[in-house]
Amino acid sequence: MSAVQSLIAAHRNGENVGLYSICSSNEQVLLASMQVAKRYDTVLLIEATSNQVDQFGGYTGMNPVQFRAYVEALAQAHGFPAERLILGGDHLGPNAWQKLPAEQAMAHARDLIAAYVAAGFHKIHLDCSMSCAGDPHPLPDEIVAARSAELARIAERTAAEASLPPPVYVIGTEVPVPGGEASLEGGLAVTTPAAAARTLEIHRQAFAAPDLAPAWERVIALVVQPGVDFDHSQVHGYAPAAATALSDFVESQPRIVFEAHSTDYQTEAALHALVRDHFAILKVGPAATFAYREALFALAAIENELLPEAERSHLPEVLDRCMVEKPKHWQNHYSGDAAELRLLRGYALSDRCRYYWGESEVRAAVDRLIANLRRHVPPMILLSQFLPEQQRAIEAGALTADPLALVQHRIALRLGEYARACARNQAGARSGNETSAASALSER
Structure with a gap:
């Protein structure tokens, strides 16, 4: 039984434990996540999405083997135990090739699954929900399940041929739009128990072939909508009462x-x-890079107070200029007049600026910012103004004023919330206000 299966089994046996998933390739996010996992003694699940990493490189320029090497090199360099690192693949299927005919798109999806599993990715989200060219809209559940089973068969064979532990699977596709909705104005519907039951049963039937029976026993989770999401400027918070029927339903399901x-x-x-x-697997992505952007913008504000204009990085301006010159990652998501678009590019919760940190001019501005603040160490009065939580950690002797340490600390504050929610014996780790809030939420 893998570490993931053990955690899920512990949850189903009544332990208040879960699994948080870091969906990011950002180096500072990954380093912060390693610090958090060590602090709270958890495993670290890092997931790559199908458009981020694929057999052709994805938008990160990395295939699954390269992504694994990248993450493992970070872990080794910073002393994170390799045995506590788990890799997963998110939305694996024909997502990136929806404009192609179904058979051509699925051929790419088959290669994608094989590449992920051969590279040692253990947690696999099978997602064939999207219609390809020539498919009906929406795609019938039976076709979704049949295509998912086809990919599972390839995953099983690939793992066996590579003498790797067999993968665990996540099924289901009733999810928010990756990266958040464009708008929450239309409301948010919680998955019904009937819909969850139908998804499970149709997939069970699709996995009924003898060679897939072992794979079905390793389906650990079903993706549903518990009533949480965010758009560019607001968050739809979890309301336990609205999800009571759904959470009660899963208690009747094995495993x-x-x-x-x-x-x-x-x-x-x-x-x-x-x-x-029982929403025991929690995925986080844009919030982590949002915290990264917050920290860098705060450092840029400190830089503006310390250095003459000619020596500054001008990071926020460089980032926005790059986004304007290369709009493909945001232009179909943001709308409004010039002022509104500028605000969204820099500050939207959907955080589409995360796609631009690897651009050469943005990377150079970040490097200049870090170098500037290593030569000109920020005084406490400016840290108190722009990074007050980090300033308090420095005063307590828990943090240095190195700019990258400040950035990682800011990200870790967000990720720590996930670790405490999922880790064993963390009920007492929250502040009084957080404990009171949790008690209020427990009133169902």
Whole structure:
């Protein structure tokens, strides 16, 4: 039994534990996540999405083997135990090739699954929900399940041929739009128990072939909508009462838990409540890079106070200029006049600026910012103004004023909320206010 299966089994046996998933390739986010996992003694699940990492490189320029090498090199360099590192693949299927005919798109998806599993990715989210060219809209559940089973068969064979532990699977696709909704104005519907039951049964039938029976026993989670999401400027918080029927339903199902996507920006009390209510796998992505951007912008504000204009990095301006010149990652998501678009590019909760940190001019501005603040160490008065939580940690002797340490600390504050919600024996780790909030949420 793998570490993931053990955690899920412990949850199903009544332990208040869960599994948080870091969906990011950002180096500072990954380093912060390693610090958090060590502090709270948890495993570290890092997931790559199908558009981020694929057999052709994805938008990160990395295939699965390269992504694994990248993460493992970070772990080794910073003393994170390799045995506590787990890799997963999110939304694996024909997502990136929806404009192609179904058979061509699925051929790419088959290669994608094989590449992930051969590279040692253990947790596999099978997602064939999207219609390809020539497919009906929406795609019937039976076709979704059949295509998912086809990919599972390839995953099973690939793992066996590579003498790797067999993967664990997540099924289901009733999820928010990756990266958050464009708008929450239309409301948010919680998955019904009937819909969850139908998804499970149709997939069970699709996995009924003898060669897939062992794979079905390793389906650990079903993706559902528990009533959490965010758009560019607001968050739909978890309301336990609205999800009572759904969380009660999973108690009657053997072995599985629910996986909750787009949990970014939920309160810590809400995260604890989600785990308690069997949404035991919590995924976080944009909130982590949002914290990264917050920290860098705060450092740029400090830089503006310390250095003459000619010596500054001008990071926020460089980032925005790059986004304007290369709009493909945000232009179909943001709308408004020039002022509104500028605000969204820099500050939207959907954080589409995360796609631009690897651009050469943005990377150079970040490097200049870090170098400037290593030569000109920020005084406490400016840290108190722009990074007050980090300033208090420095005063307590728990943090240095190195700019990258400040950035990682800011990210770790967000990720720590997930670790405390999922880790064993963390009920007493929250502040009084957080404990009170969690108690309020427990009133169902």
